[in-house]
Amino acid sequence: MTATRSYNSSLRKEQAQATRERILAAMSGILEAEGSVDSATYKAVAARAGVTEITVYRHFPSRDDLLRGLWRWRNDQAGAQVGLPTAEADLVAKIAPLFASFDASPGHILATLTTSQGRETRASLDEERRSAFLAALGDAASQLPPAEQAKAAAVLQLLYSGYAWLSLREQWGLTGGPAADAVAWATETLLNDLKTRGPAPLAPAALPKKDKP
Numbered sequence: 764m765t766a767t768r769s770y771n772s773s774l775r776k777e778q779a780q781a782t783r784e785r786i787l788a789a790m791s792g793i794l795e796a797e798g799s800v801d802s803a804t805y806k807a808v809a810a811r812a813g814v815t816e817i818t819v820y821r822h823f824p825s826r827d828d829l830l831r832g833l834w835r836w837r838n839d840q841a842g843a844q845v846g847l848p849t850a851e852a853d854l855v856a857k858i859a860p861l862f863a864s865f866d867a868s869p870g871h872i873l874a875t876l877t878t879s880q881g882r883e884t885r886a887s888l889d890e891e892r893r894s895a896f897l898a899a900l901g902d903a904a905s906q907l908p909p910a911e912q913a914k915a916a917a918v919l920q921l922l923y924s925g926y927a928w929l930s931l932r933e934q935w936g937l938t939g940g941p942a943a944d945a946v947a948w949a950t951e952t953l954l955n956d957l958k959t960r961g962p963a964p965l966a967p968a969a970l971p972k973k974d975k976p
Contacts, residue, residue: 783822785812787836790829795870800830800878830880837871847895854899854919855950859943865928866938872925896920903957907965914965915957922946922953 789812793803808829809816823829845861848854865872875881896916904912921927927946931937937945 779822782812782814782818783832784836786814786819786822786829787833788812790833791837791868791871794833794874795868797870800874803829805829827880830874830878831884833871834875834881834884837868847892848899848923849895851899851901851903851954854923854954855947858923858947858950859940861923862928862943862946863939865925869932873929876925876929892920896923900957903954906962907957907960908962911962911965915953919950919953922950 786808790803790808793807793811794800797803805816805819805826809819812819819829823832845857845864848857875885893913893916896919897912900912900916900919904915907915923946928942931942931945
């Protein structure tokens, strides 16, 4: 009897997980097709997943729960596979696959950057993200004081992000390879500057003085 109960319990868990996956996949599909989280109502998600609205509510009692579940699921499916940089070379080498993952799910990335639930989920990784970029700078910024290293890491992280991808896509029509090439070039340029500037603070060069009339 114990073995039977254990089997049935495991089976129920597997079925529940499969249903959860169907719900999240359905919401993801709606988001990509419509480009807006507003279209992903409980009714629409349930219809696409082939389950009842009550089932969706059972797995995700609130819309916030549903959206947070989606962000985590999509990150596991796509962007998180590229991951944060772990070495200086990654700052350039990982940009192309990162932007390719963004191009593959634009609706999800847009919602992550523009909805409160998406920003909340993204913010939960802030500390890990900062540590990764500071470490990836490595020797390139070793002569800079900590505050200047943080400035350099912040700018490089901005380039290596959905915000840069979105701006290039929406304001300049750059997607795929061209967008990745532009960001990789900017990143490489900044890294080369860091390697030659020594301890000089990150600030614009002094502007030339105007001649007096």
